[in-house]
Amino acid sequence: MPNPTTHRVPAADGLSLNLLQWSDEGVPFLFVHGFSNEAHIWDEFVPALAPHYAVYALDWRGHGESDWHPDGAYDWDDHLRDLEAVVDHLGFERFVLCGHSLGGRVSLLFAGQHPERLAGLVVVDTGPEHDPRGQVRIRMETETHPNPTFSSVAEYQTQLSHQYVAATPAAIHKMAEHGVRKRDDGRYELKMDIALRDFGRAQLSPEEAARREQEMTDRLWKACETVPCPTLVVRGAASDILSADIADKMADEVLPTGSLAVIGRASHSVMTDNPTDFGQALNAFALGEG
DSSP states (O other): OOOEEEEEEEEEOEEEEEEEEEEOOEEEEEOOOOOTGGGGGGGGHHHHHHHEEEEEEETTTTTTTTOOOOOOOSSSSHHHHHHHHHHHHHOOOSEEEETTTTTHHHHHHHHHHHHGGEEEEESSSSOOOOOHHHHHHHHHHHSSSOOEEESSHHHHHHHHHSSSSSSSSHHHHHHHHHHEOOOTOOOEEEBBBBBGTTTTTTTTTTHHHHHHHHHHHHHHHHHHHOOOOOEEEEEETTOOOOHHHHHHHIIIIIIIEEEEETTTTTOSSSSHHHHHHHHHHHHHHHHSOO
């Protein structure tokens, strides 16, 4: 599989985002990653899709090679506006959207706003409600390493191996390779704006943050009800973010044409923990192999 071409695409608020493109024939298929990841996390799954789709992957604002927002605007709707701007710029009339975690929630919001534009939707280990265990884990990880720097890429790779305990060595290596940049002083820093660590909500009271989360939960359930396209919900069997009950409710009760794939030997980061089974589930959905 050839390396992707890289493009700069306009987004909301005057930002420019980084977009990878592997192929340009067929219905567009756009991948969007989760919190603290970047577009190359999808590399392994492109070869099976590229002969059939025009495959793209986006770096969210504040991640990877995309612009950082000068005022730390990283709420859900900021990402939604970016997604809307990117697909409008690319001229996607109908496309398939696959999002993990943060990207999955934004994908659901997009589906609720623009259901007619989606030919298919894959939501990876996220939903309208999150398991509190995973939220606590993520908060503890970010508080433990508030603004980390590293002496080498290998040092960052070691940290990732503790954070992603089930991930394959190849996935850890790729995340480390694409997750940091070298500074002028020789140390390495994350390709992620630290303002993202609270989604730009540092000034909110706990009560206001809880109110906004409940509003988002309501919006996401409503979005699920109105998605007409085939939708695959993917859950890691050991996930501490998407509970089995919420995944079942999404796929069996709320999404009009939903289905569920539970990936064994995987936690929240499904595609790094068990890329083989995740790829099989993705291909079965996208290529009609199931």
